[in-house]
Amino acid sequence: MDKERQPNIWGGHNLNRLAEEAFRRNEEKEKAQAVGEILNYPDRNEANTIGFLSENTLSRLSWALSKVFEVNFASGSCDTVKVKLFNPHERVVDNSLVVPMEVNTSVVALDAYGPGSVGRDGAKVGSILLFKLSAHLIDEPVPDMTAKDLAWGENCAYGAFVGGGAINYFEIAQTSGDVVQSELCRKDSTEENGQSVEMQVVKPGQDQLIVQKLPSSSDEVFELEQELDKFIASRSAQ
Numbered sequence: 001m002d003k004e005r006q007p008n009i010w011g012g013h014n015l016n017r018l019a020e021e022a023f024r025r026n027e028e029k030e031k032a033q034a035v036g037e038i039l040n041y042p043d044r045n046e047a048n049t050i051g052f053l054s055e056n057t058l059s060r061l062s063w064a065l066s067k068v069f070e071v072n073f074a075s076g077s078c079d080t081v082k083v084k085l086f087n088p089h090e091r092v093v094d095n096s097l098v099v100p101m102e103v104n105t106s107v108v109a110l111d112a113y114g115p116g117s118v119g120r121d122g123a124k125v126g127s128i129l130l131f132k133l134s135a136h137l138i139d140e141p142v143p144d145m146t147a148k149d150l151a152w153g154e155n156c157a158y159g160a161f162v163g164g165g166a167i168n169y170f171e172i173a174q175t176s177g178d179v180v181q182s183e184l185c186r187k188d189s190t191e192e193n194g195q196s197v198e199m200q201v202v203k204p205g206q207d208q209l210i211v212q213k214l215p216s217s218s219d220e221v222f223e224l225e226q227e228l229d230k231f232i233a234s235r236s237a238q
Contacts, residue, residue, distance in 0.1 A: 126163020
């Protein structure tokens, strides 16, 4: 086909948008390859046991990730995995509190495995990156690198799944596992359903960890992309 001539039916399409998406995919693929190379050289490794019956922090996250991305941290049903730790790639002095604090952002990474089958472990399909915050007083030493103190929603709330040449960002949230067993209601014309709750009997339950994939157009993804760029730049400068 003549390169200078476009079919008339192309006129009803947004070629600029398609081109932008193609460039974005290529850029993301290059970034994913760079991250994959960087993850081969952590500053420190730490062992952690992952299992279906384990209630440790990373086991719970592994289970939550399997519901969204069909990946987990262990190639089998139970395994000791290697947690890759990296020095902080960003240090910011925060003066919003009474005493100035230095807030550090670092990456914690683990291999991601696809689902296995009977008698066969899952294969590695990518990596999970977690963005961890730590804070200390200006005159205090920097805390040691570790993943054992990860607390979802406190010092870690976001991460990324890097695999197959793509990067998918996600948010980690905890929801209450409490169950309402019964409740006492009264009529209330001010409420949308015509009644309000006077009393509830609630059975305490275990908090549930939820992983939510973030839309590519969200403000969170825009900032997380910047955070990943800072991490890549910090390792490339070494």
